[in-house]
Amino acid sequence: YKYHPMSEITDWMDMIAKNYSDVASLVEYGKTYENRPISLLKIGPTTGVRKKAIWMDCGIHAREWISPAFCQYFVKQLLETYKTDSQIKEMMTNMDFYVTPVLNIDGYIYTWTTDRLWRKSRSPGALGCNCSCDCNGTDLNRNFNANWGTVGVSFNCCSQVYPGSKPLSESEAQAVVDFVEKRKDDILCFLTIHSYGQLLLVPYGHPSIAAPNYDELMKVGLAAAEAIKKVHGMEYTVGTSPDVLYANSGSSRDWARLTGINFSYTFELRDKGEHGFKLPEEQIQPTCEEAYSGAMHIISYVHDKTFKGTGSAAATATATLWMVLLAVGAALL
Amino acid sequence: MATGELNPSHYPAQRAANVVKHYLNTRYGSPYRWVGLHKVHSANAEEVAESGRKYHLEISVQEMTGNTTEKCSAEVLFPALENQRSPQVQASCEALLTANTTAQEEALYQQYRRNHTLLSGHNLPDSYGHIDPDMKPLWHLGGVASSFVMLKESTENTLYNMAQVANVTQLETENDQLRFNYHVLLHDMVSQEIIHWKLLVTWSPAEGVKVLQMEELPKCEHCEVPPKPN
Numbered sequence: 001y002k003y004h005p006m007s008e009i010t011d012w013m014d015m016i017a018k019n020y021s022d023v024a025s026l027v028e029y030g031k032t033y034e035n036r037p038i039s040l041l042k043i044g045p046t047t048g049v050r051k052k053a054i055w056m057d058c059g060i061h062a063r064e065w066i067s068p069a070f071c072q073y074f075v076k077q078l079l080e081t082y083k084t085d086s087q088i089k090e091m092m093t094n095m096d097f098y099v100t101p102v103l104n105i106d107g108y109i110y111t112w113t114t115d116r117l118w119r120k121s122r123s124p125g126a127l128g129c130n131c132s133c134d135c136n137g138t139d140l141n142r143n144f145n146a147n148w149g150t151v152g153v154s155f156n157c158c159s160q161v162y163p164g165s166k167p168l169s170e171s172e173a174q175a176v177v178d179f180v181e182k183r184k185d186d187i188l189c190f191l192t193i194h195s196y197g198q199l200l201l202v203p204y205g206h207p208s209i210a211a212p213n214y215d216e217l218m219k220v221g222l223a224a225a226e227a228i229k230k231v232h233g234m235e236y237t238v239g240t241s242p243d244v245l246y247a248n249s250g251s252s253r254d255w256a257r258l259t260g261i262n263f264s265y266t267f268e269l270r271d272k273g274e275h276g277f278k279l280p281e282e283q284i285q286p287t288c289e290e291a292y293s294g295a296m297h298i299i300s301y302v303h304d305k306t307f308k309g310t311g312s313a314a315a316t317a318t319a320t321l322w323m324v325l326l327a328v329g330a331a332l333l
Numbered sequence: 334m335a336t337g338e339l340n341p342s343h344y345p346a347q348r349a350a351n352v353v354k355h356y357l358n359t360r361y362g363s364p365y366r367w368v369g370l371h372k373v374h375s376a377n378a379e380e381v382a383e384s385g386r387k388y389h390l391e392i393s394v395q396e397m398t399g400n401t402t403e404k405c406s407a408e409v410l411f412p413a414l415e416n417q418r419s420p421q422v423q424a425s426c427e428a429l430l431t432a433n434t435t436a437q438e439e440a441l442y443q444q445y446r447r448n449h450t451l452l453s454g455h456n457l458p459d460s461y462g463h464i465d466p467d468m469k470p471l472w473h474l475g476g477v478a479s480s481f482v483m484l485k486e487s488t489e490n491t492l493y494n495m496a497q498v499a500n501v502t503q504l505e506t507e508n509d510q511l512r513f514n515y516h517v518l519l520h521d522m523v524s525q526e527i528i529h530w531k532l533l534v535t536w537s538p539a540e541g542v543k544v545l546q547m548e549e550l551p552k553c554e555h556c557e558v559p560p561k562p563n
Contacts, residue, residue, distance in 0.1 A: 134552050281463065
């Protein structure tokens, strides 16, 4: 397992769409600042009906190389197992998977050519930015329209958490919104992949705002962390960003939740600071394996809740029906 | 900021524990002993009138060079006043550093002293996370030396790790101390900034690691040092 430059990832995406054309297709849904096409792989057989979907994006932050590696691994796993694994097969029949291996393509390329520790997009700095080096770019994960510009940002354009001149000033963030908003009633789950820290973050990034389904998000998140730990023993902490990391605003996760996608999580993959952004290639496989397990736990929970009625809504409906039947039965006696 | 019993997995306890980690590295670190944080078991914070905020922590630390974890009790005082920025730490670890690194340290020390060409390295780890086995002790030493800076610079609003050794150059040995010039990149998780520091580092098995000079560098020429977060 190795890290791959953007050209190889693009070639690989083309290859996947070509070789697995019955279940995979390439969808271009936007452009980066430097005018590169932003594409996702849509994985799932066409069934003739409108399908529910899972969203996963990687590489919002350029230096977090393990993130695009995970998206690639995730796609590979789906395609290698869907024919033989009945659970995967069922999920793919019922849901499409929209996977964006690299969202911040300009930034990712920049980490290969110029600055390995670049984070932001590569749009130019606002007027009045005086220093030539770090003052380009916007933190894409502060640029979404979700309590934009309130906490966890700096309006100094040189800052790594500069949220942009306004919400969705960045074409990369706008692309996500354009694609997801149209399909928000179909998207059951929004996973955004980052590093480092070994965390599973639930909405919201603002310390004073709680998601209505916080308890359920935590329950499912904690179970996902247990699944992760079973793979290689790694501990992932689960909580809101203001609790376990720091307050922030304008994240893609928060925007997705506000848009109505009830299950929205940020994954912060390995490690805990020893190598940080430069996770050794020997750790790509184990990190992807454990993250896959965690992601799949969330995805199958959401799938089962929607399609198998294992959620409390379905249970309540069933119980009500029985009560009615019993009442009718009693009345007839 | 919260006082009283703290949730050990929440960030206030984690940031304070990270400071303890840096402190332990300054006291016990070496090219073969680089201390990492394993877990925070419990944490408590209190306001200390006219001093600042004091955290009491029960943590486990791990030697990143080995596999052992050890329990420590620690206190971290983050000062209230702006000018007096460095936190003060006290820690006692039950069996800190049981792994005997003396032989390896002695061997490395002698080897570096005998070198006719002075050592140098850069980009540790490289972009792929790789470090040449021969360079690992210098990477660990960079991490330990960086802890001196990270300890000094830490507040309740920072979470520092060393992102990379950009450059290390061995200098002439003086007073039996190996000497190195380090250029390190530190990452602050809270601001997400990468901060450059130049360090003059000495080490010997007898004296441990010392940082004689430290200087923050701007990211590039004609730049000011990076902005602090809100």
